[in-house]
Structure formats: C-alpha cells, structure tokens
Amino acid sequence: QAKHQGKNAYRFFGPELDTYAARRLRPEQTLRDAIERREFEIHYQPQLKTVDGNLAGVEALLRWRNPQEIIQPGEFIPLLEDTGLITQLTDWILGDACRQIAAWRAADFPDLTLAVNLSPLQLEQPNLADSLRDTLGASGLPPEALEIEITEHALLHAEQGQEVMNQLRRQGIRLAIDDFGRGHLSLAYLHRFAVDTLKIERGFIREAMTDRDSANTTGAVIALARQLGIRTLAKGIETPEQWHWVSDQGCDMAQGYLIGKPLPPDRFIDWATNQRVMTLESLD
Ligand code: C2E
Numbered sequence: 006q007a008k009h010q011g012k013n014a015y016r017f018f019g020p021e022l023d024t025y026a027a028r029r030l031r032p033e034q035t036l037r038d039a040i041e042r043r044e045f046e047i048h049y050q051p052q053l054k055t056v057d058g059n060l061a062g063v064e065a066l067l068r069w070r071n072p073q074e075i076i077q078p079g080e081f082i083p084l085l086e087d088t089g090l091i092t093q094l095t096d097w098i099l100g101d102a103c104r105q106i107a108a109w110r111a112a113d114f115p116d117l118t119l120a121v122n123l124s125p126l127q128l129e130q131p132n133l134a135d136s137l138r139d140t141l142g143a144s145g146l147p148p149e150a151l152e153i154e155i156t157e158h159a160l161l162h163a164e165q166g167q168e169v170m171n172q173l174r175r176q177g178i179r180l181a182i183d184d185f186g187r188g189h190l191s192l193a194y195l196h197r198f199a200v201d202t203l204k205i206e207r208g209f210i211r212e213a214m215t216d217r218d219s220a221n222t223t224g225a226v227i228a229l230a231r232q233l234g235i236r237t238l239a240k241g242i243e244t245p246e247q248w249h250w251v252s253d254q255g256c257d258m259a260q261g262y263l264i265g266k267p268l269p270p271d272r273f274i275d276w277a278t279n280q281r282v283m284t285l286e287s288l289d
C-alpha cells in the first residue's frame with residue numbers, strides 16, 4: 006500500500022516528493038544521491054572578539070538543501086557518521102571552506118579565521134594530518150587560520166585521537182574543544198594538550214543568567230582558562246545581557262543568534278561588510 010502510494014505520489018508531484026519519502030525509506034542511498042547532486046552547502050556563523058566587537062572568525066556549519074527544504078545537521082550528521090559518508094563530505098567541506106576563507110582574507114578580511122567541526126570518526130583517520138596539509142596548501146589558507154573543533158568526548162574516546170591532534174598541532178593548526186563542560190576533561194589536561202580554544206556550551210551561559218552557582222562555576226572556568234592561556238568562546242549568545250556578562254567575565258569571543266545566524270556565503274559577506282564592528286552599544 007505504501008509503495009503503491011509512493012508511486013502515485015511520484016507521478017503526481019514529481020521527483021521532489023520522491024526524495025522526501027526516500028530520505029526515510031532509503032536513508033543511505035538518499036545521502037549518496039544528495040552528495041552526488043551537490044545538495045550540501047556550508048553556512049558561516051560569525052565569531053566576535055568581546056573586547057572590541059570585531060569580527061574574528063567564522064564557524065562552518067553544514068546544511069542540506071534539497072528541493073523541499075533546508076535540513077539542519079542534527080537530522081543527518083548521525084546518519085553520515087553511521088554510514089562513514091562523513092569522511093568524504095568533510096574532505097569537501099574543508100576544501101570548500103578553506104578556499105572561501107582564503108578568498109575573503111585576500112579581499113577584505115585579512116585576519117579572518119575558520120572553524121570546522123570534525124566527527125569522532127575523523128580522528129581515527131590516520132592520514133587526516135596529511136590530507137589537511139594538502140587542503141591548506143591548495144587553498145593558500147595558513148594553518149594558524151584554521152581551527153579544528155572536536156568534542157571532549159571524541160578526544161577522549163578516539164583511540165588515535167590524541168596522536169592525530171598532536172600532528173595537527175605540530176602543523177600549526179589550532180584546536181578547539183566544542184561542547185566544553187559536558188564531559189570530564191580537566192582544564193589542566195587540556196592545557197597540557199595545547200588546546201587553543203574552549204567553546205563554552207550555550208546552556209552554561211544561559212544558566213549563568215539566572216543561577217548564582219552556575220554563574221560562579223562558568224566564570225571560574227573562563228578565569229582559569231585565561232590563566233592557562235586558553236582562549237574561551239561563549240556559544241549561543243542570544244541576549245545583550247549574555248553578551249555583557251561573558252565580556253565582563255573576560256571571555257575572549259562570542260558566537261550566537263544575537264550577533265548573527267549561520268548564513269550562506271554571499272549573505273554572510275554582506276552581513277560582515279555592513280556590520281564589521283559590533284559595539285557593545287549596538288547590541289543593546
Ligand atoms: P555545534 O558545533 O555545537 O554548532 C553550534 C550550533 O548551535 C549550530 O547548530 C548553530 O546553528 C547553533 N547556534 C548558533 N548560535 C545559536 C544561538 O544563539 N542559539 C541557538 N539556540 N543555537 C545557536 P547547527 O548548525 O544545527 O549544527 C548542529 C551541530 O551539528 C553542530 O553543533 C555540530 O556538532 C554539527 N555539525 C554542523 N556542521 C558540521 C560539519 O560540517 N561536520 C560535522 N562533523 N559536524 C557538524
């Protein structure tokens with residue numbers, strides 16, 4: 006019955022509905038097709054320095070645009086990981102994003118940096134460091150302009166993870182711990198590991214606004230990271246109150262909808278050109 010309806014639907018509504026249904030029925034093949042059809046695109050979200058509101062960098066965030074809708078990564082990254090397709094796609098993301106940022110640096114934003122998320126699986130890829138060196142070389146982006154984001158969990162559980170990360174560090178690529186606070190890594194460990202940036206989860210910032218203990222804890226993490234020479238970035242900044250609070254705590258960078266949502270490249274560069282400096286006042 007379902008099959009029969011699917012066929013009818015295809016006939017009446019064309020290939021779009023077929024894709025939509027297929028995503029549920031044949032997820033792996035649908036993802037392969039989507040890669041083939043170049044339906045994945047990269048959006049960029051700004052990261053600002055809190056000290057002066059200047060644009061410092063961008064985080065690359067993957068989107069899947071099919072004929073019906075734009076699908077967010079939460080819906081398809083796990084499947085890309087399960088099928089191993091994430092490796093192939095990440096090579097493309099890194100290549101495309103490095104070229105894009107190199108172009109923006111050459112045009113108008115000479116110090117712009119790029120952050121890219123890696124899946125735990127990628128840390129098991131023994132040739133990751135070599136492949137990144139090639140990608141950087143081809144794009145002309147200097148290694149110190151690239152920051153690889155991994156979760157605490159991935160760093161702890163990937164068998165080769167720490168060795169691969171060390172190789173990246175030796176090449177001058179920066180390392181950020183995403184989702185900091187969820188896992189069990191101590192700051193001292195991260196320091197020894199030469200982590201450059203801690204990305205503090207949105208929930209911790211949000212809770213700090215209403216709960217004194219949370220505020221103290223998150224404030225202490227920022228202060229200790231600072232003493233260890235690790236940069237901090239507050240994620241999910243949605244209100245001026247949060248922006249002011251993280252700035253006051255000495256958090257180095259901030260990212261969130263208040264500042265800017267992830268945007269496709271052409272719209273991002275419009276935004277960046279018009280809103281090059283976000284002053285504290287302009288956020289109120
Ligand atoms: P993440 O690395 O923690 O990325 C931050 C997520 O928070 C993004 O969701 C972003 O759109 C969202 N966000 C940013 N500012 C705000 C805010 O102010 N409020 C709220 N509520 N959310 C905000 P997105 O783009 O849906 O990505 C979700 C996750 O998917 C990412 O979390 C990352 O773990 C993963 N992901 C995205 N792109 C890639 C990729 O290229 N490769 C891999 N391996 N994972 C990716």
Ligand code: MG
Binds near residue numbers: 064122154183
């Ligand atoms: Mg991230």
Ligand code: MG
Binds near residue numbers: 184
């Ligand atoms: Mg997250």
